[in-house]
Amino acid sequence: MTGASPAVVSASKLGLTFQTNDGPVQALSNVDLTIGKGEFVSFIGPSGCGKTTLLRVIADLEKPTSGAISVNGMTPEQARQRRAYGYVFQAAALYPWRTIERNVALPLEIMGLSRAEQAARIKRTLDLVNLSGFEKKYPWQLSGGMQQRASIARALAFDADLLLMDEPFGALDEIVRDHLNEQLLELWERTNKTICFVTHSIPEAVYLSTRIIVMSPRPGRVSDVIESTLPKKRPLDIRETPEFLAIAARVRDGLRAGHSYDD
Amino acid sequence: MDSFRDKIVPVTSILLGVVVVWYVMAVVLNAPFQRDLDRRANLTPGIVEFIGKTLAQPKPTLPAPHQVAVNFFENTFLRSITSNRSLVYNAWVTLSSTLLGFAFGTALGIVIAVGIVHVTTLDRSMMPWIIASQTIPILAVAPMIIVVLAAVGITGLIPKALISTYLSFFPVAVGMVKGLRSPELTHLDLMHTYNASPSQTFWKLRVPASVPFLFTSMKVAVAASLVGAIVGELPTGAVAGIGAKLLAGAYYSQTIDIWSALVAGSVVAALLVMLVGIAGRLVDRAMGGRPA
Numbered sequence: 319m320t321g322a323s324p325a326v327v328s329a330s331k332l333g334l335t336f337q338t339n340d341g342p343v344q345a346l347s348n349v350d351l352t353i354g355k356g357e358f359v360s361f362i363g364p365s366g367c368g369k370t371t372l373l374r375v376i377a378d379l380e381k382p383t384s385g386a387i388s389v390n391g392m393t394p395e396q397a398r399q400r401r402a403y404g405y406v407f408q409a410a411a412l413y414p415w416r417t418i419e420r421n422v423a424l425p426l427e428i429m430g431l432s433r434a435e436q437a438a439r440i441k442r443t444l445d446l447v448n449l450s451g452f453e454k455k456y457p458w459q460l461s462g463g464m465q466q467r468a469s470i471a472r473a474l475a476f477d478a479d480l481l482l483m484d485e486p487f488g489a490l491d492e493i494v495r496d497h498l499n500e501q502l503l504e505l506w507e508r509t510n511k512t513i514c515f516v517t518h519s520i521p522e523a524v525y526l527s528t529r530i531i532v533m534s535p536r537p538g539r540v541s542d543v544i545e546s547t548l549p550k551k552r553p554l555d556i557r558e559t560p561e562f563l564a565i566a567a568r569v570r571d572g573l574r575a576g577h578s579y580d581d
Numbered sequence: 582m583d584s585f586r587d588k589i590v591p592v593t594s595i596l597l598g599v600v601v602v603w604y605v606m607a608v609v610l611n612a613p614f615q616r617d618l619d620r621r622a623n624l625t626p627g628i629v630e631f632i633g634k635t636l637a638q639p640k641p642t643l644p645a646p647h648q649v650a651v652n653f654f655e656n657t658f659l660r661s662i663t664s665n666r667s668l669v670y671n672a673w674v675t676l677s678s679t680l681l682g683f684a685f686g687t688a689l690g691i692v693i694a695v696g697i698v699h700v701t702t703l704d705r706s707m708m709p710w711i712i713a714s715q716t717i718p719i720l721a722v723a724p725m726i727i728v729v730l731a732a733v734g735i736t737g738l739i740p741k742a743l744i745s746t747y748l749s750f751f752p753v754a755v756g757m758v759k760g761l762r763s764p765e766l767t768h769l770d771l772m773h774t775y776n777a778s779p780s781q782t783f784w785k786l787r788v789p790a791s792v793p794f795l796f797t798s799m800k801v802a803v804a805a806s807l808v809g810a811i812v813g814e815l816p817t818g819a820v821a822g823i824g825a826k827l828l829a830g831a832y833y834s835q836t837i838d839i840w841s842a843l844v845a846g847s848v849v850a851a852l853l854v855m856l857v858g859i860a861g862r863l864v865d866r867a868m869g870g871r872p873a
Binding site for chain 1: 772
């Protein structure tokens with residue numbers, strides 16, 4: 319690849335139709351998308367707009383039915399087989415019979431890393447998400463926010479350059495969410511990863527992203543793409559600045575244009 | 582002390598109720614024979630004396646609780662445990678085949694469950710047969726198993742254990758199929774994103790997720806194993822074991838012996854279920870289970 323930022327994800331005319339009992343449902347239609355290295359891209363839209371489906375297609379958890387998509391220049395399946403991405407689900411999805419450190423170790427065990435290498439990576443990633451000291455705790459002993467941080471650590475543990483996050487903070491209260499948003503930005507800056515982030519919160523999308531992809535339902539499609547003009551350094555109170563509010567207004571306009579506010 | 586109020590008091594109340602009903606029934610059921618005896622001996626006992634006699638017959642229709650208790654105590658604690666009148670000895674004979682059958686049954690149940698979960702053909706073909714196997718009355722099958730195995734030279738512990746196996750593999754197989762299929766979709770998706778092999782998914786996800794199901798089904802299976810072992814002793818003319826005691830008691834109308842063998846069987850069953858429960862709780866704790 320040449321150019322300043324080679325495409326990590328690139329999709330053209332991507333479509334996915336689910337066959338359901340009520341007939342075919344077009345979850346994605348004609349999605350064109352290029353995500354460069356180091357970008358923080360948010361997908362926002364009402365439920366049913368296909369944002370999670372799109373993320374799952376990138377992760378090879380769903381197969382597209384039309385169009386083309388590549389991840390790191392490969393098919394999503396090849397990328398998955400090379401462990402190109404870490405995936406964070408809406409629920410922390412920690413294995414309840416494993417301690418926090420064993421949960422973080424799970425992908426490392428599967429990849430066959432040595433014990434010493436595992437220990438080093440567990441320590442590093444738990445440090446990164448501020449969970450040092452909780453290694454021996456079981457998931458139920460942690461708060462929801464801490465569990466989600468542990469699941470982020472697990473996604474970071476094997477050093478994939480791409481992080482796919484599906485409404486990771488959707489189930490958390492606003493105070494915890496603000497805090498984790500701040501931490502996530504800090505982590506993104508330090509690790510220089512490419513992040514695809516699904517959300518249905520406008521402030522969250524604007525606060526985090528370098529680019530916001532607005533999606534709309536029936537059929538799921540991209541209705542607007544908004545480049546953020548905010549600086550890379552973003553304190554929480556940047557959300558009261560006129561610049562921030564202007565971007566948020568544009569996102570809202572994009573959602574409205576895609577009939578996302580219709581019944 | 583909450584467990585005292587919440588569990589012991591209600592359970593004891595029911596027990597007391599059962600004992601009272603038992604005594605009343607013992608008087609009622611033993612009365613006709615006692616009246617007969619008294620008439621022949623030209624006795625006219627008072628009501629209290631009469632009731633006392635109905636509760637002290639050597640071969641009562643329904644033994645009184647204290648008669649069973651005395652018999653149980655004598656045959657459990659006052660006899661050498663090598664004596665074939667000792668309930669401990671007989672319980673051990675039954676217990677050994679129960680445990681062997683339970684081990685076979687659990688192993689067989691797990692193997693069948695793994696097969697059903699991983700091989701589509703087995704999923705379609707096995708389940709109906711497994712369910713059908715449990716609709717066959719075990720009392721009819723047991724003698725045939727014993728006879729057939731004796732014909733090929735297998736006698737003693739194994740045939741009895743196999744009847745226990747026959748009864749105990751079923752709950753384990755059903756429970757484990759459910760357990761191995763219990764992981765949530767996101768837990769499975771996670772394995773997929775790691776490109777985990779089927780055997781990694783099996784050992785790191787399906788097996789640990791199935792453990793609670795295993796212990797629940799093992800509790801049912803161990804009780805079924807004991808029933809299997811006792812049933813296995815009935816048609817074989819076994820000389821020792823709880824089943825043999827039941828049969829001998831029935832031959833010689835030793836109703837008190839029958840009841841105390843029954844009590845012994847219940848005690849063994851309760852202990853076995855309790856032990857499996859304790860083992861389950863220990864494993865759960867070791868796997869980070871939240872204390873209840």
